[in-house]
Amino acid sequence: MTNKKLQDIKYSVLDLAAVKEGGNAAESFQNSADLAQHVEQWGYTRYWMAEHHNMPAIASSATAVAISHVAHHTSTIKVGSGGIMLPNHAPLIIAEQFGTLETLFPGRIDLGLGRAPGTDQTTAYALRRHLDSNAENFPAMVDELRGYFNPELTTGIRRVRAFPGEGLDIPIWLLGSSGFSAQLAGRLGLPFSFASHFSPNNTLGALDLYRRNFEPSDTLDEPYAMVGVNVIAADTDEEAERLATSLYQQFLNIIRNTNKLLQPPVDNMDDIWMEHEKHALQQQLGASVIGGPEKVKKHLQSFLDDTQADEMIIASQIYDHEARLRSYEIVSEIVK
Template sequence: MISEKAKRYKGIPLSILDLAMINEGSDAGQSFKNSVDLAKHAEDWGFNRYWLAEHHNMPGVASSATSVIIGHVAGETKTIRVGSGGIMLPNHAPLVIAEQFGTLDAMYPGRIDLGLGRAPGSDQATAYALRRTLHSSGEEFPQQLEELRSYFSSDSTARVRAFPGAGQDIPIWLLGSSGFSAQLAAQLGLPFSFASHFAPAYMMQALQLYHQNFRPSKDLQKPHAMLGVNLIAADTDEKAQYLATSMQQQFLDIRQGISKQFRPPIEDINATWSPYEQAAVTQQADAPSVIIGGPETVRRQLEEFAEMTKADELIISSGIFYHEDRLRSYEILSELMD
């Protein structure tokens, strides 16, 4: 599951999670251009995989048609693995996902990852618009996963088969922000990615559940856990803290139930929030999975995080408004890799 050009940080592959943010005053077309440009740089810099996440009804996120964007990025790159972080399986018929990713794998063999989540990636009204029912839920995720995996099997006697898809070896990851997917991934012997970039409180518990309950499978002989990290690097600590105000504004919007385009950084973030909101953002920013700073600060905190978690891989999300600053952030990170 390592791309042929991937480098490592302290022996750990580093990957990228892209939400294809739509900047204030911009549009989805520019977001996709930025994603392709970042993916090309990431390939040259030695990142292992480039994942995109499914979200809906969010004016600041352009990755709703996740499979389409994965194909676009894979077509503009050559060696980096490209995949979903993730596809929200309850939103879709498993057969459709098998056919989509079977098609992607046929186009870009050996480079496609299928990461699966069980959250809606949206509110209830949007979930209904996607599914035309609310009877399909995360509680049925194990059954939906079993159905999806069956479409990738070589069983020629099955009444319904996926073409493309049948007989193709597409790595399936389970994603989660609690213990549910950790235990399911362990039971099935699948790789697991925990969303510690937005649910850090449950990270160590989920890792423990995954490792303690892991059963080797034909897909994976030993556990492989990838953790999400919010990381903003710049040439100085001060510049990084300034850039991070875009992410902090987004976090406040989410807490307040507001959906906006991704906003530029501001000089005085303290002027925008109440003491309660400041405390909430500060608590989030103090999580070990949030790393903001210059090269030396990033190196030290990333090393501490890797040592604490014993992660097999890290996937980095960098909520930075200006494209050139986002490129520089990942470039700094690449300079730390072997």
């Protein structure tokens, strides 16, 4: 296999619509629109938003609405979900929502699907009521959803149809942090996005499963793999390391279940985390790329060498909006 260079692949943005300490959701959405406008100019391919619930630090719970907001404020960049947690929803509702988005923004909408709840079990019950649609039903739910867009994929007569939705060509991606969705995406011939930004140890195994199980389809002739990566870039290594402490604190809050908003950077994480927590974060955030331009370039190329990805989708949990913009700008300069 010929090794790819950074200039050979595409780059995209994963926005968790972080609500920061001292801010609010309205500011978060303003920042999302502003970031999307900038990365559109810098040549990024797509801008994805994620579904999470019962998390005060993440504003994109109504993901389709947030996607519409970003699409309204941009003109060419693809906008989509990274992802919609399909077991939380009736597939018909997602078909109608994304059919509406595609109708409003033709050719610009992606539908990335995950099978995790994106929340705790109590909140999952509040979302699904009877919890009938669990992760084990995910393949059937994907089939049902695809059938609403393309009735030829279904057998028999479908009495329920999606309007808007039916007949629209909306790219469907499967997302995963393990091997389940990798195999399913390969079998269906769909593009696959792996969450290496929080599950780095499973990355290469899942990508191998996807590629080995891939069957050509009307969607793809060959596998197309995108990998998520945390990137905190700044003009110096030292400044990037400091900015990254907001990301560390966010994951620490998840471990501790403290539900804090995105925290400002600190000078010394040793004042905050315990040794076992530091080890846990290093396991979960091990693939993060943090540093000045030269260090980021070197580490991104190494990550690409390992994964041979077709695209990287970059998450940058940075407290200061201007510093976050600068991080994405640095990456765009590196990969030109």
